[in-house]
Amino acid sequence: MTQPNQERRSDRARSAILAAALDLCREQGLARTTMEEIAKKAQVGKQTIYRWWPSKAAVLLEAVNELAGRATDFPDTGDLYADLHTQMTGVATLLSSPRLSPYLSLIGAAQDDPDVAKSFLDAIILPRVQAARERLRRAQEQGQLRADVDLEDVVELLYGPFYYRALIRTRPVTLAQVDDVLELVRRGLNPPAPVG
């Protein structure tokens, strides 16, 4: 992520820092997590953190990204809604898991720090959005999805409700939400046309 000699870098320090940062952020949130605590818990000098990351948010970004890993990959079985169900279940699982509360803290930090926002978007969001759009495009070609919709709008419609619950906290993200959202989104809000 930066400058000094990558080859001499201590793996032990790196993973201890990522683990400590995650733990502390889970316990007390990102704002109350300090570099000093991370260093102490990871048995590491503060300089070693600053040498490789510009901020605690950057540390957590790397840690969270490693955690999220392949858990949110997009399958393609040919059945769009089955695939969406699978993938969105992964997303809902992560967003509802206390293990990933640092993910929400990062989004919080991004509101006040353009650097964090940029890194978060580039490293975490955009690759997944891109994958989602491609899956949707294929579905469109196969007639499983209206041809006249903007795919990015669809992505926002599908995932917006999860982020809404996770960040605004009117109620918690659940796995049941996946069915609810998919059902609503497929059929739309209009009442069925009257028979006859």
Place this chain on the structure above:
Amino acid sequence: MTQPNQERRSDRARSAILAAALDLCREQGLARTTMEEIAKKAQVGKQTIYRWWPSKAAVLLEAVNELAGRATDFPDTGDLYADLHTQMTGVATLLSSPRLSPYLSLIGAAQDDPDVAKSFLDAIILPRVQAARERLRRAQEQGQLRADVDLEDVVELLYGPFYYRALIRTRPVTLAQVDDVLELVRRGLNPPAPVG
């Protein structure tokens, strides 16, 4: 939110604090805004802030709530989608305005501070969600909305995409988004059934 004698309270100090907090938060975000700056800019002793608010987030909550005011009230003309369009346009305007960037900062701060989250929810979100549900309920009774949907799900579906864009920043909130969301949400994603 208080204790001392409200009647002796200085209006001048109160509004200077709210204004200073808003300005500073707009310029540098909530995280980089300090009590000392607010006090200095408002020509106020720090104690005067701490006397009436528990934290800078609380100050901003009050300031933001005053700003948002009636701008997001729900009309009821009898036409659900016209009313939704009106109200969501208000929301989109606020979420896309730099003047209300502190609103997003507050949501950010809420991720790490349960007190902020609670106050934000109670003072800002829940009243508006409640109003939205009531409007939707009336529409349901009038057959303008499927009868078999959970109204809170609908609220999340309608507003999630705006918060998604505002907080994740894949692209900015725009007024055009109101039409896009409403159109998608009314018809659903399924392709039209083939004729005959």
Place this chain on the structure above:
Amino acid sequence: MTQPNQERRSDRARSAILAAALDLCREQGLARTTMEEIAKKAQVGKQTIYRWWPSKAAVLLEAVNELAGRATDFPDTGDLYADLHTQMTGVATLLSSPRLSPYLSLIGAAQDDPDVAKSFLDAIILPRVQAARERLRRAQEQGQLRADVDLEDVVELLYGPFYYRALIRTRPVTLAQVDDVLELVRRGLNPPAPVG
């Protein structure tokens, strides 16, 4: 010694800082004494030290000066050598006392820091040298001292040997040294002229 509002200054903090600095410097020398230790031992925030003094040496200078106080004042009984004996005994006592080891540390620090050197000279040395010169001048007028000597040279001759022992440490300063120096200095090194 500096800028903020002197009237609001906490006496408790000031004397606790001076005492802590003296203690720590006596135990471990000035170089190994840290601002952090001083603050901790004095139950004081570091900022409170930096608010009133520019460096740990400045703290010690004030502390030492307060300690030395009137102990090195010059008497004038009319008998030069009796007065010198009295005053030099005071000096020898201080230079040989572990309580004033910070005095030597200060001289040490002055070798590398012009600010310390200047303050030390102005606050501690010059007033005493001035008093000594005046006493010597009066003695010169009364014929108790050669008229053709530079008084500053005399001061250096009288006190140099004490600082030499204290700083170079070939052997410790003692009270007996007062007699030795005075005796040597009065008579000179030349052997007595042969009787004849």
Place this chain on the structure above:
Amino acid sequence: MTQPNQERRSDRARSAILAAALDLCREQGLARTTMEEIAKKAQVGKQTIYRWWPSKAAVLLEAVNELAGRATDFPDTGDLYADLHTQMTGVATLLSSPRLSPYLSLIGAAQDDPDVAKSFLDAIILPRVQAARERLRRAQEQGQLRADVDLEDVVELLYGPFYYRALIRTRPVTLAQVDDVLELVRRGLNPPAPVG
């Protein structure tokens, strides 16, 4: 001062370190001179310094001692005061030269560090004091110096004034000081006995 295999030692490294240390100490004093600067300036790994010296003071001690070299040797022409004049002129030259400011820094460092004090005394001071005492003893035997004086007292009387000026800095060491001190010290402070 060492341990590893002296024979494999790099002369290039050794002299580069000594030169760099001297230069840096002359520019900024010993306290502000760091091992890292010395290593960088000498194009040397830090370990190479720590391998051969225990501290930066030890490096400078060796460097200074090499500089002082034979410049302060004691001659013996048979004329005590001529020889003193010669030798003290050497001392005054060194003490007044900016090239040897590290010498004073060392004395400063010795005030807070017993190891430095010990090494300084053993390597630099004691041999020269010993030489001085021997020269003075011979002079005593030859009747050029009072028989009833302690020779170490005499050494302190002769050199104290130079160290006083050098370390306390009331005024700078000069070559003229040699004459002044010798003159005073030979004749003493007492006024001449009245004739008759």
Place this chain on the structure above:
DNA sequence: ACCTAAACGAGACGGTACGTCGCGTCTTCGC
């Protein structure tokens, strides 16, 4: 119109964390 108690502007205080510097050690190459 005066009195008095409160809220006020100001800012020093005891602290915690910041991001940086330098320490002395350790590790990895190349000669």
Place this chain on the structure above:
DNA sequence: GCGAAGACGCGACGTACCGTCTCGTTTAGGT
């Protein structure tokens, strides 16, 4: 096996803010 290079764990630096705590100084009701 010494030397150049530099990452490491660590501790202190001097600064920025925290939230609390006096200080006078307004300022408003109550008399």
